[in-house]
Amino acid sequence: MKRVVAQDLEFNGQKLRKGDNLVLFYCSANRDESIFEDPFTFRVDRSPNPHLGFGIGEHFCIGSHLARASQRALLRELVSRIDSIELAGEPEQIESSFVVGLKKLPLRYRVSQAA
Numbered sequence: 001m002k003r004v005v006a007q008d009l010e011f012n013g014q015k016l017r018k019g020d021n022l023v024l025f026y027c028s029a030n031r032d033e034s035i036f037e038d039p040f041t042f043r044v045d046r047s048p049n050p051h052l053g054f055g056i057g058e059h060f061c062i063g064s065h066l067a068r069a070s071q072r073a074l075l076r077e078l079v080s081r082i083d084s085i086e087l088a089g090e091p092e093q094i095e096s097s098f099v100v101g102l103k104k105l106p107l108r109y110r111v112s113q114a115a
């Protein structure tokens with residue numbers, strides 16, 4: 001993601017000039033140690049969790065509600081159909097400066113008898 005500076009300004013001691021290109025790294029903001037305790041640990045119960053995974057401001061993700069609803073539906077179904085789930089190998093990150101996520105996540109799970 002990128003923004004173009006609209007007017008000369010100073011931000012956090014950095015002089016920015018009108019027309020400068022800025023690259024946004026939301027994934028880096030989500031690991032800001034001045035905001036998050038233990039920022040490199042995935043904690044599903046982190047609260048409050050002021051992450052910027054869907055951006056911020058006027059370009060905030062228009063699909064965030066759909067994304068959240070579909071993830072919730074997926075996890076709800078998964079949890080109702082399995083008894084246990086565990087890592088079965090080393091996770092592998094996607095190597096990209098644009099998309100942050102996992103390329104591989106080997107899992108072993110036990111399907112519940114009721115499913």
Ligand code: HEM
Binds near residue numbers: 001066
């Ligand atoms: C987990 C899934 C998703 C993530 C992590 C995500 C993340 C983001 C982020 C970080 C931005 C801000 C971009 C910026 O600051 O320039 C954004 C914008 C946007 N997203 Fe998503 N998104 C997701 C799902 C979706 C879905 C499902 C849709 C559409 C159905 C969608 C449509 C858009 C659009 C159209 C924008 C641009 C909004 C604008 O510039 O005004 N996204 N998204």
